[in-house]
Amino acid sequence: MATNPPKTLPWLSRLKAAFTAAEARFSAMPRRRMILTVAALAAGFALIGVLLGIILTPYNPTSTPSLDSSTTTGDDQLSSYTGIVRALEEPKEGASYYLELEDKTQLLLKSINIDISFFKEASVTVEGIVVGTSDGLQNILFVNQIRIK
Structure with missing residues (x-):
């Protein structure tokens, strides 16, 4: 074959x-x-x-965001303070705790996400946005972050 x-x-x-x-x-x-x-x-x-x-590669130009209050994150407005967290005798404008600074001034503390009572009597560094109270006599710090010293 x-x-x-x-x-x-x-x-x-x-x-x-x-x-x-x-x-x-x-x-x-x-x-x-x-x-x-x-x-x-x-x-x-x-x-x-x-x-x-x-x-x-597609070209996607980035647009410049408008700088109105609804688009800003507020990160550039963060302030940092160091002191001891103390309890107020009676809450003022929704704040039950304050930060006692080194010069003995008080800064009211408010937070939605952080339980500030955990840090009572502790030396901490607090970051957040500061606004004035309605009477203009004190400042309120809306707490963004707390670190124990």
Whole structure:
């Protein structure tokens, strides 16, 4: 029984012949020219990658946000104070605790998320936004963060 060789596609045989010819030419090149050819191919593919990256990357310009009160975060208005947390005898404007500063002044403390009673009689550093009371005699610190010293 005679064996038939496997059938090859015509374009595959042409591709094989082209690779064989290119390999023969590449092997016959001087070493310096071979290095330059490889470097040129690497630079060419890098340039193609950069160009495709520039072309295919969508351009989304950032718009300048408006600076009204609904878009500002208030982070630039944060103040930091260090002192001892003390309890008020009777709450004033919703604040049950105050921060006694080193110069013995009082700063009322209010917070929605932090239980200030946990820090009673502790030396702390408090960060938050300071506003005046309705009578204008004291300041209230809306607590954003508390750190025990």
